Amino acid sequence: MIEARDVLYIGAGLFALFNGLMVVTLSLVWLERKFLGRLQGRVGPTRVGPFGLLQAVADALKLLMKEDVSPGPAARVIFYAAPLLVFVPGFIVWLTIPFAQDMAVRNLELGIFFFIAFSVLSIVGLVLAGWSSASKYAVLGGFRSAAQLVSYEIPIIMTLLTVVIVAGTMNIAEVVEAQASVPYVALLPLAAVVFLLAGIAEVGRTPFDIYFAESEVVGGPFVEYSGAHWAVFFLAEYVSTFVIAALTALLFLGGWRWPFGADLPPAAGVALVLAKTYAVVLAIFWLRATYPRLRIDQLMSLGWKALIPLSFAAVIIAAAQRFYGWPTWSLTALSVIVLAVPAILQVRLQRRPAMERARRYARRAMAERAR
């Protein structure tokens, strides 16, 4: 039974997590601006504090001091509740994410399922934010967010299911323990790639930020928000990005267990997990700097025609391997084969126009020579 002491412990843990995540968010904002700047041949923020470190703090203070306006015809109660509905599911997930052995607020037996269940709820907040703003752009953005998030939820669930099948547990700490010798990114490259892509789409970072695309729906569900309420959406985005990065680090990159084994002190374990998480975050920023935003039909066809079939293939491979007792390396082999097929198709598809033009020129040249 849950005792009062447990409630107190969970409350204290959540408070500590909240403050920790605020610091993480500030660091992510600084890191994103600096890293994007470097990738684009700029220097990023330099003015406020050493290396512009205090820029994010200054921005946060500015946001808090801005006037908080709401549109006249907005449905006031829902309008002000929606940011929380987006933020709380992304935050509550941290309850069960371990940073090292025995270092989670509560190490739930159903940890992975807990993440899946609560990450769905943020869609409600986005749709309601769009609807209650009484603005056409916001409503369109809300619809887009529902379509996108519902679609990309499926590959996330299926790839997590793959991990669960291979590890035989839903407890995140036990999944990490199971990766003592080989991280799952080596066993399940297919699931890792699909999870990361679908995860980026789920938090709406740039190649997939269809629902608040500035050039199309001018900010989507957030268009009417300002000041502190807008800041909560902003916070939710970074916290969710960090969740996806942390889950990738824990479930696929071996968390605190790989490559140094069990005799790592807890502090070093936390450092290792954070290092891996920040590495994944940098990869996410890198994707943002490299690829332009997808069109909405491209986004949908990527989700339904590529990621969902690939994620089902990952589940079938893992289930067949477990059921027939195939050797472990067959997981990697089959994953690589399945991953290679769409990659080759894509390359051929992209090269087809160039190849056709080359053949046409060659034919014409042959004809000239014959004459």
Added chain:
Amino acid sequence: MALAVFYVLALVTLGGAIGVVTTRNIVHAALFLLAALGGVAGFFALLYAEFLALAQVLIYGGAVVIVILFALMLTRRGELELMDEHKRWPLAAAVSFGLFAVMAAAFTIDAASYNAEVRTSVSLDALGAVLFERWAAPFEIASLVLLVALIGAIVIARSGGRDEG
């Protein structure tokens, strides 16, 4: 402690349920539904059925979004007012109370046979084993029914607009 939590959850669930049937705003109704279903998830958690609680959040959280979307996309301002004159509510109330009476009777007739003292959660392994061995046939039939409904929806949606491809 558990009793206090139970009363809070009961208040949320019943309040949400009453809100669903009394409010005239369809989006508010969907939100009340979310509150009621969330309360039920809380009951499951209180009864050590963690998997059921999370499944409740996962399935109905997503379902409420779809309800809101349909409510917004399939209705217009004028139609919302037409929906106010719901004349068939006595029938709906009778059916609901009848269903409630049947289910309540089913649980109270052999209430003595339930062991209220059991306070352990069922492990996921045990749940999966029961679901896929003892109850495998009903489980598969349920999934088949859902599949039929899905395919039926696609067929109905496509048959109207075949010209547009």
